[in-house]
Amino acid sequence: MLAAGDKAPGWEKAFALKDRTLRCVDEGTSGGLHSAGSGIYFGLEEAVRRVRAAGVDGITSHENCGATLAWCGQNGMDAGEAEKVAQEWARKLAQAAGVAYRGYLSYGEMLRKDEFHYAVAVYYDGTGRFNPAAAPDLPAGFTVSRRYFDPHDLELCLGIALGEYGFGERFTQSEPLYAVVIGDEREPQFSADRLAAELEPRLKKFNGRVAIARFPLPVFDRS
Numbered sequence: 194m195l196a197a198g199d200k201a202p203g204w205e206k207a208f209a210l211k212d213r214t215l216r217c218v219d220e221g222t223s224g225g226l227h228s229a230g231s232g233i234y235f236g237l238e239e240a241v242r243r244v245r246a247a248g249v250d251g252i253t254s255h256e257n258c259g260a261t262l263a264w265c266g267q268n269g270m271d272a273g274e275a276e277k278v279a280q281e282w283a284r285k286l287a288q289a290a291g292v293a294y295r296g297y298l299s300y301g302e303m304l305r306k307d308e309f310h311y312a313v314a315v316y317y318d319g320t321g322r323f324n325p326a327a328a329p330d331l332p333a334g335f336t337v338s339r340r341y342f343d344p345h346d347l348e349l350c351l352g353i354a355l356g357e358y359g360f361g362e363r364f365t366q367s368e369p370l371y372a373v374v375i376g377d378e379r380e381p382q383f384s385a386d387r388l389a390a391e392l393e394p395r396l397k398k399f400n401g402r403v404a405i406a407r408f409p410l411p412v413f414d415r416s
């Protein structure tokens with residue numbers, strides 16, 4: 194859990210994007226910008242609009258994408274089609290937006306090496322510059338590039354982390370999953386207060402198993 198007091202060392206390093214490639218929110222797909230299933234929930238027209246507004250210059254997909262799997266379920270498709278759907282979506286979006294298709298990340302190229310999600314946080318980034326993998330002392334987490342994408346992405350992350358492929362039942366009121374708000378105080382619509390207010394009603398249904406924290410985080414201890 195979060196201890197009171199000192200901020201986790203090295204947190205400043207987290208504001209360093211390696212590139213502007215759009216990835217999934219998955220904790221295994223670090224760097225760049227993040228939307229669930231690389232934007233599959235928006236549909237093509239809206240995804241293209243957001244990709245352009247964000248200055249995204251490439252799109253990837255990745256192995257065993259929980260967000261795409263859920264999308265397939267919601268759209269009456271078989272779970273076995275998710276791998277193909279993820280790849281086809283990334284290719285289609287790249288082509289429609291006129292940016293590079295940067296390929297499919299398999300477990301060998303991801304931080305996550307199997308189907309288990311080890312995220313204990315979801316970073317809700319109002320700055321559009323946040324890369325937790327660049328600051329190794331930060332807790333592992335999904336990243337939602339809220340600056341350019343959508344609160345719905347965060348709900349998907351919570352569903353995955355709290356589900357059977359994440360720590361699931363291990364998140365409790367005393368050891369919650371953290372929704373970590375990273376505000377940009379120069380932009381009122383992305384301030385920490387505004388983002389936290391946006392999240393609060395969405396977290397009520399979890400009865401305290403998801404708690405809002407603000408960045409920079411205190412030292413994190415989950416022993």
Ligand SMILES: [Zn+2]
Pocket residue numbers: 217218219229230231255257258259260261
């Ligand atoms: Zn994914």
